[in-house]
Amino acid sequence: MQQTQVSSNLTIKPEISAPELPEQKVAISIVVPVMNEEQSIAILFDKLSEQLDSLGQTYEVIFVDDGSTDNTFVELKKLHDEHPGIVRVVRFRRNFGKTPALVAGFARCHGEIIFTMDGDLQDDPEEIPNFLAKLDEGYDLVSGWKFPRLDPPSKTFPSRVFNGMVSTLTGVHLHDINNGFKAYRREVIEDTHLKLYGEFHRFVPVMAQWRGFRITEIKVRHHPRKYGVSKFGASRFARGLIDLLNVLFLTSFLRTPLRFFGALGFWTFFLGVLVDIFVIGRRIFYGQQIHNQPLLFVGNLLMIFGVQFVLTGLQSEMIRIRYAAGGIGSSLSPASINGITGYWHCHFWASSSRKCRMG
Ligand code: UDP
Ligand code: MG
Numbered sequence: 001m002q003q004t005q006v007s008s009n010l011t012i013k014p015e016i017s018a019p020e021l022p023e024q025k026v027a028i029s030i031v032v033p034v035m036n037e038e039q040s041i042a043i044l045f046d047k048l049s050e051q052l053d054s055l056g057q058t059y060e061v062i063f064v065d066d067g068s069t070d071n072t073f074v075e076l077k078k079l080h081d082e083h084p085g086i087v088r089v090v091r092f093r094r095n096f097g098k099t100p101a102l103v104a105g106f107a108r109c110h111g112e113i114i115f116t117m118d119g120d121l122q123d124d125p126e127e128i129p130n131f132l133a134k135l136d137e138g139y140d141l142v143s144g145w146k147f148p149r150l151d152p153p154s155k156t157f158p159s160r161v162f163n164g165m166v167s168t169l170t171g172v173h174l175h176d177i178n179n180g181f182k183a184y185r186r187e188v189i190e191d192t193h194l195k196l197y198g199e200f201h202r203f204v205p206v207m208a209q210w211r212g213f214r215i216t217e218i219k220v221r222h223h224p225r226k227y228g229v230s231k232f233g234a235s236r237f238a239r240g241l242i243d244l245l246n247v248l249f250l251t252s253f254l255r256t257p258l259r260f261f262g263a264l265g266f267w268t269f270f271l272g273v274l275v276d277i278f279v280i281g282r283r284i285f286y287g288q289q290i291h292n293q294p295l296l297f298v299g300n301l302l303m304i305f306g307v308q309f310v311l312t313g314l315q316s317e318m319i320r321i322r323y324a325a326g327g328i329g330s331s332l333s334p335a336s337i338n339g340i341t342g343y344w345h346c347h348f349w350a351s352s353s354r355k356c357r358m359g
Helices: 041-055 072-082 098-108 125-136 153-170 186-195 200-210 235-253 257-286 294-324 334-341
Strands: 026-034 059-065 087-092 111-116 141-146 182-185 215-220 346-349 355-357
Touching: 026 041, 026 098, 041 059, 041 072, 041 125, 059 072, 059 098, 072 087, 087 098, 098 111, 098 200, 111 125, 111 186, 125 141, 125 182, 125 215, 141 200, 153 200, 153 235, 182 186, 182 200, 186 200, 200 215, 200 235, 235 257, 257 294
Parallel strands: 026 059, 026 111, 059 087, 141 215
Antiparallel strands: 087 346, 111 182, 141 182, 346 355
């Protein structure tokens, strides 16, 4: 795999004064999705800047305000005004969720190394050098593993079950895939971020491994939530399981849908044939009536389903080929994403203090 030119600890000249141009590359971007975290933001930025200044590398912190209804945006604007060029803020008109918030941050960041972390002070910026050291070993994505995890059992137990399932079904053996504290080489987010939707932020490592990137995990300190409340209830696990099914399908059969639907169709049809042979056999050898046997209808239905599955597979292949040949959606630009979801409609506070609407 091609490595980025800029390693996490050299090459980019230390430059603490903020670059004026938003387009200017920086060594490290930190993307922080926040929703109603007014009390945590300033403390988090202080800790982050202390840590990042000590590394002597250029950096930017991109906060994505995911439709906060408290004073989060006021706090963010204050930080932005105090640290122009370093603190950048994207604001959503309403709450769209963590995945769109991360996507918006990824699309705006300029770092060669991109971190994502939660804005509630549960992730510790002092872990940043450990992530960088791991990336320097040649990994493309390093995921945090909260150890020990300081959440109530109502969260840790389902999370353990979920992690076990993801690990078994996807072959991505991480203990804490849902952890928001992660570090990526730029190539990873450029490759995957446009395909994130729904709540797919949980599955970036699965997709990254599928795309051939090297992923690993490190244990990270975890703090109990001090201010505000968790934004995710138990329903996240039900949604996570549905998303897991989706990701499994996408990573296994996205390019070969006919293999999935074809096999399913073939075996369903075959089962239907066997059932009907059984029914006809009973007619021939035991003289049983055919017309009043429910099994006959079961067999017929299975054969119809089988044909339908194969047709679905063929249809999917046609869509895939159209997609690959440059049809609609062959390259999802921010504009086309805008068309689909509308989540680019936000205020963006660039380093020039200009307020401009993206959508
Ligand atoms: N968050 C967000 N949008 C949402 C839900 C959460 O931006 O719809 C942010 C939240 O403010 C926090 C991070 O995502 O910075 C993780 O959320 P939370 O701490 O509630 O998750 P938990 O730690 O309970 O898993
Ligand atoms: Mg949290």
